[in-house]
Amino acid sequence: MAQDVSTIITSIKEIASDILEKDISTVRGFSERQVEAIAKQTVIIQKGIANGDIDEDLREFFLDGLEAMALNFVNTLKGILMVTLEKLWNALVNFLYKAVGVVI
Amino acid sequence: MNFLRFNLPFIALLSFTLFIGCQATLAPAYDQAIVEKVTESSDLAMRFFAEVDGGTSSESFAVREPVYNVLIGAFESLKLQAKARPVPENVALDKINELLRAKGSSAISGEYPSAFAFEKIAETFRKMKQTDRENGIKPLALQAFKGQVEIFLDQAITYESFLKR
Numbered sequence A: 001m002a003q004d005v006s007t008i009i010t011s012i013k014e015i016a017s018d019i020l021e022k023d024i025s026t027v028r029g030f031s032e033r034q035v036e037a038i039a040k041q042t043v044i045i046q047k048g049i050a051n052g053d054i055d056e057d058l059r060e061f062f063l064d065g066l067e068a069m070a071l072n073f074v075n076t077l078k079g080i081l082m083v084t085l086e087k088l089w090n091a092l093v094n095f096l097y098k099a100v101g102v103v104i
Numbered sequence B: 001m002n003f004l005r006f007n008l009p010f011i012a013l014l015s016f017t018l019f020i021g022c023q024a025t026l027a028p029a030y031d032q033a034i035v036e037k038v039t040e041s042s043d044l045a046m047r048f049f050a051e052v053d054g055g056t057s058s059e060s061f062a063v064r065e066p067v068y069n070v071l072i073g074a075f076e077s078l079k080l081q082a083k084a085r086p087v088p089e090n091v092a093l094d095k096i097n098e099l100l101r102a103k104g105s106s107a108i109s110g111e112y113p114s115a116f117a118f119e120k121i122a123e124t125f126r127k128m129k130q131t132d133r134e135n136g137i138k139p140l141a142l143q144a145f146k147g148q149v150e151i152f153l154d155q156a157i158t159y160e161s162f163l164k165r
Helices: A005-051 A056-099 B002-020 B032-051 B058-083 B091-102 B113-134 B139-162
Strands: none
Touching: A005 A056, A005 B139, A056 B113, A056 B139, B032 B058, B032 B113, B032 B139, B058 B113, B058 B139, B113 B139
């Protein structure tokens, strides 16, 4: 299974691109949905406070909620990134081991 | 000499991967049972929001109380299931955590984003139940409760589905 350096580099790039392209499109869709939903939620809270549907107690609850959802949005992205890193890492290690003839 | 110069990065990368030792696990395992249960519970939650659309009055709270209890129980149980999965332990994860801490960010621990989201959804239904019992829920407050549940549900479902690799 002799391969030259340029073939190996091309293969590594292909493996990385395949994984990244697929995962980035998922991340993009999720981010867009979340940003839009958090913006809409902010407007609902503003209107609710203005017309009295949301009282002082609920106002505090929903403001804490906004903070928690923004924090967890970032943590979800971080979690997704970890899965992508894991996929990337394992795919590259598999390829490199195979390239030197080691079966794992 | 030329061979070494051109192949040094590759040799370094190969040595590093051989040293670290094959497969890495950086995220918890995918759990089909969690995904099925969250699908079922979110369906129940959305049907409940559709039923109370427009607001509620405290006089009819007793009719809704059992549904609140089912929803709170379902999401509390999902939180426990999501948290129960062990945090992967290996050299690669240790290195990543070191880097995250050095950058002032929190390390990867058993606090999975889905577990946090399930906890917040249960909290939201608990608050909704209390508000409904005491004063009833006005239309915009109801929309805000629904929006909060939907956002946390999206975070949990996206993360849990992504674990299927």
